[in-house]
Amino acid sequence: MKKISSIFITFIFATFSVSSLANSEGEAMYSALGCASCHGANGRSSDDSIPSLAGKDVDWIVQQLEYFQSGERQNAYMNAMAPMAEGFERSIAEYLSIQDPQK
Numbered sequence: 001m002k003k004i005s006s007i008f009i010t011f012i013f014a015t016f017s018v019s020s021l022a023n024s025e026g027e028a029m030y031s032a033l034g035c036a037s038c039h040g041a042n043g044r045s046s047d048d049s050i051p052s053l054a055g056k057d058v059d060w061i062v063q064q065l066e067y068f069q070s071g072e073r074q075n076a077y078m079n080a081m082a083p084m085a086e087g088f089e090r091s092i093a094e095y096l097s098i099q100d101p102q103k
């Protein structure tokens with residue numbers, strides 16, 4: 001019984017560290033790639049011509065980045081930016097999805 005509970009605790013801990021790692025990676029890439037310079041700190045844009053990304057659905061954000069990468073969705077800025085997010089689409093999206101759109 002002791003062994004089972006320690007395996008369980010290890011599992012919870014591993015799950016927690018993987019998800020917090022993904023979030024910090026997404027956060028780091030969001031700022032390193034310069035996404036924040038347009039979309040704002042924490043994905044809250046203060047410019048009416050640039051959409052806010054805070055609190056958006058993870059799969060939807062990933063899908064939009066793929067559309068910009070393939071050219072299926074056209075926007076000069078994003079067709080240039082989205083390829084740079086290659087490999088980090090999901091971690092960036094996960095980071096943005098948990099940001100509060102209100103603040």
Ligand code: HEC
Binds near residue numbers: 036053
């Ligand atoms: C130079 C400014 C600029 C930068 C830098 C930029 N974006 Fe954008 N982004 C835009 C604009 C403008 C739009 C709206 C495009 C449109 O109207 O179709 C947009 C749209 C998006 C959308 C779709 C949002 C929606 O509501 O439809 C996502 C997701 C996105 N950007 C993610 C990112 C990520 C991730 C990065 C960093 C890799 C990034 N952007 C960097 C300007 C920028």
